[in-house]
Amino acid sequence: xxxxxxxxxxxxxxxxxxxxxxxxxxxxxxxxxxxxxxxxxxxxxxxxxxxxxxxxxxxxxxxxxxxxxxxxxxxxxxxxxxxxxxxxxxxxxxxxxxxxxxxxxxxxxxxxxxxxxxxxxxxxxxxxxxxxxxxxxxxxxxxxxxxxxxxxxxxxxxxxxxxxxxxxxxxxxxxxxxxxxxxxxxxxxxxxxxxxxxxxxxxxxxxxxxxxxxxxxxxxxxxxxxxxxxxxxxxxxxxxxxxxxxxxxxxxxxxxxxxxxxxxxxxxxxxxxxxxxxxxxxxxxxxxxx
Amino acid sequence: xxxxxxxxxxxxxxxxxxxxxxxxxxxxxxxxxxxxxxxxxxxxxxxxxxxxxxxxxxxxxxxxxxxxxxxxxxxxxxxxxxxxxxxxxxxxxxxxxxxxxxxxxxxxxxxxxxxxxxxxxxxxxxxxxxxxxxxxxxxxxxxxxxxxxxxxxxxxxxxxxxxxxxxxxxxxxxxxxxxxxxxxxxxxxxxxxxxxxxxxxxxxxxxxxxxxxxxxxxxxxxxxxxxxxxxxxxxxxxxxxxxxxxxxxxxxxxxxxxxxxxxxxxxxxxxxxxxxxxxxxxxxxxxxxx
Numbered sequence: 001x002x003x004x005x006x007x008x009x010x011x012x013x014x015x016x017x018x019x020x021x022x023x024x025x026x027x028x029x030x031x032x033x034x035x036x037x038x039x040x041x042x043x044x045x046x047x048x049x050x051x052x053x054x055x056x057x058x059x060x061x062x063x064x065x066x067x068x069x070x071x072x073x074x075x076x077x078x079x080x081x082x083x084x085x086x087x088x089x090x091x092x093x094x095x096x097x098x099x100x101x102x103x104x105x106x107x108x109x110x111x112x113x114x115x116x117x118x119x120x121x122x123x124x125x126x127x128x129x130x131x132x133x134x135x136x137x138x139x140x141x142x143x144x145x146x147x148x149x150x151x152x153x154x155x156x157x158x159x160x161x162x163x164x165x166x167x168x169x170x171x172x173x174x175x176x177x178x179x180x181x182x183x184x185x186x187x188x189x190x191x192x193x194x195x196x197x198x199x200x201x202x203x204x205x206x207x208x209x210x211x212x213x214x215x216x217x218x219x220x221x222x223x224x225x226x227x228x229x230x231x232x233x234x235x236x237x238x239x240x241x242x243x244x245x246x247x248x249x250x251x252x253x254x255x256x257x258x259x260x261x262x263x264x265x266x267x268x269x270x271x272x273x274x275x276x277x278x279x280x281x282x283x284x285x286x287x288x289x290x
Numbered sequence: 291x292x293x294x295x296x297x298x299x300x301x302x303x304x305x306x307x308x309x310x311x312x313x314x315x316x317x318x319x320x321x322x323x324x325x326x327x328x329x330x331x332x333x334x335x336x337x338x339x340x341x342x343x344x345x346x347x348x349x350x351x352x353x354x355x356x357x358x359x360x361x362x363x364x365x366x367x368x369x370x371x372x373x374x375x376x377x378x379x380x381x382x383x384x385x386x387x388x389x390x391x392x393x394x395x396x397x398x399x400x401x402x403x404x405x406x407x408x409x410x411x412x413x414x415x416x417x418x419x420x421x422x423x424x425x426x427x428x429x430x431x432x433x434x435x436x437x438x439x440x441x442x443x444x445x446x447x448x449x450x451x452x453x454x455x456x457x458x459x460x461x462x463x464x465x466x467x468x469x470x471x472x473x474x475x476x477x478x479x480x481x482x483x484x485x486x487x488x489x490x491x492x493x494x495x496x497x498x499x500x501x502x503x504x505x506x507x508x509x510x511x512x513x514x515x516x517x518x519x520x521x522x523x524x525x526x527x528x529x530x531x532x533x534x535x536x537x538x539x540x541x542x543x544x545x546x547x548x549x550x551x552x553x554x555x556x557x558x559x560x561x562x563x564x565x566x567x568x569x570x571x572x573x574x575x576x577x578x579x580x
Binding site: 144194200208245250256268271281 | 540
């Protein structure tokens with residue numbers, strides 16, 4: 001990848017801000033222009049030298065951009081893409097950081113016209129509970145996974161550029177079909193979020209909720225940590241990835257029915273096998289992930 | 291509480307060992323005798339001065355004991371209680387640390403004869419993933435909850451003694467009916483364990499399990515931490531508390547059906563309300579728990 005002379009970040013939060021900082025730290029970027037709705041957040045990004053200037057969704061900001069990262073909440077994607085389409089120059093490459101990919105691809109095909117050749121959809125699998133520019137840091141993507149879901153229409157050079165940019169951030173980049181990405185994330189991310197939100201909701205709605213919470217300990221706290229995530233973000237993800245998520249919820253209900261039957265008939269051996277198998281699988285995963 | 295001149299710990303692991311260390315630190319105990327099947331673990335408990343001597347389930351160890359704590363795995367409870375019954379002196383108070391209470395109470399009523407007056411069932415809601423004497427530490431129970439489920443047959447002095455012993459360990463002691471205890475723990479502890487084991491089991495049995503695990507991140511790790519717990523311990527708990535747990539699984543399936551319907555019909559407002567409500571309830575709980 002040649003150096004990105006002008007990088008535009010639309011949505012300078014944890015994800016977009018960390019991308020800018022990582023590329024700056026790698027010496028891979030010239031000027032960084034931040035675009036965002038929150039004046040205070042943009043000021044913070046300027047103060048922290050995450051961005052060099054504030055821009056807007058206009059020709060001055062976008063026409064000569066080398067790379068544009070769309071890292072605002074997914075709910076703003078339709079509006080931003082529509083504004084972007086007529087402004088993009090003939091050489092600007094665009095990527096995004098949305099948690100779901102089929103909906104983003106569909107939207108891009110509808111909105112971007114000829115620029116679709118240089119729009120490479122992506123999803124960095126990284127983050128913390130924090131948000132906003134002040135949470136950004138250069139090391140967020142080091143050794144973390146980034147999934148690209150390139151399109152048949154993509155210019156191969158655009159794919160190579162986006163891959164190289166993420167690799168300069170320290171990430172490990174892989175490629176999938178958008179539907180494969182959404183199925184994998186439904187299983188290991190979206191489903192657990194739904195399960196955690198559902199448990200907290202049930203306990204909170206219980207007639208003796210106060211007593212129940214007062215006897216909840218460390219296991220409950222860790223299990224439900226993801227139920228403290230942004231409701232708006234997860235509402236959008238659940239709706240955007242509805243089909244794959246519903247399939248995972250149905251598989252999970254099947255699994256729950258199985259273990260319910262095992263407990264109901266008191267089958268100690270089957271219960272032991274299921275618990276031991278799960279624990280061993282988790283321990284292997286933790287070991288492999290090191 | 292007067293000082294416990296002779297304390298007998300049956301099962302000198304994290305729970306029993308920490309009880310002994312906490313009482314020693316509080317100057318509330320004279321000699322501590324450890325009883326256990328694992329010679330190596332008992333040697334470790336001696337080396338670490340958790341216990342002052344090794345004993346056995348015999349008259350020499352038990353006849354003049356002031357307090358006996360049963361803190362071995364629940365699966366050994368029937369055998370231990372049967373051995374204990376004929377050995378107990380007329381003044382020895384007995385308590386336990388089992389995670390379920392109705393089954394322990396039923397067993398005690400069947401096995402302990404007249405000694406039931408001085409058997410006060412209990413459950414310290416504390417622990418870590420670690421086990422064995424070497425994991426024990428004096429501060430384990432500080433500010434943690436201990437639930438006693440006293441029996442109608444109990445000598446009030448025995449209840450007061452057991453309560454005082456836990457309070458000397460720094461714990462906050464409350465009392466419940468055994469069935470109330472089991473219902474509360476089914477909801478905030480046993481159910482989450484079943485849900486976490488079930489998720490890991492499903493992912494592990496998936497045809498592309500390897501790929502799924504490779505894209506699992508921090509949310510999945512915390513959600514499933516409790517699926518690394520002892521399979522044997524959780525098998526016993528699930529079977530011992532089967533009735534309350536099945537009721538919680540059924541409630542959870544109802545909750546999952548509700549959220550599935552909300553996602554299926556794309557009701558963004560209802561999804562937002564559920565997620566926001568859950569997050570707010572969790573944040574309130576964390577604040578109250580401080």
